């Protein structure tokens with residue numbers, strides 16, 4: 001039998017571990033999210049969505065959520081992204097601004113290719129479900145929950 005290997009397979013031994021393990025587990029995810037949310041909380045547009053929300057809580061929630069999404073431990077106990085963001089008017093442009101910050105944070109945290117791209121792909125897969133076409137398509141998470149609209153700072 002002849003097995004034909006792709007150029008990648010021929011040069012790199014196959015790694016069957018989860019993306020979570022290949023990244024180095026919890027310490028790497030926590031490091032990336034510290035850098036990422038430092039950037040978000042310093043960003044003139046994005047930070048306004050996080051008014052009154054403790055940065056450490058959101059870092060931990062994001063770490064637990066992504067750990068689960070990357071084949072790591074399943075201990076996430078928050079809302080899933082669609083219900084968690086239904087009250088936020090997230091535009092295509094805003095999503096892209098956040099995505100670029102994430103890409104930069106992964107680089108700054110020393111996450112190399114191809115793991116960086118695999119991480120960005122998982123995050124980017126939420127785009128179509130979180131981006132809203134108009135404010136009318138947002139709704140509060142509970143009866144009196146306001147819809148959050150933050151115009152782009154000029």
Ligand code: HEM
Nearest residue numbers: 049050053061062065078079081084090094095098123126
């Ligand atoms: C521009 C895009 C985004 C904005 C403005 C945004 C903003 C926020 C805010 C303000 C919260 C806190 C909500 C609260 O506690 O009341 C939150 C929570 C969260 N976000 Fe995002 N987010 C965005 C994209 C994403 C994406 C792409 C993901 C998935 C990878 C994600 C995953 C989460 C998770 C897991 C939580 C925690 C929910 C909970 O604790 O119940 N977010 N986000």
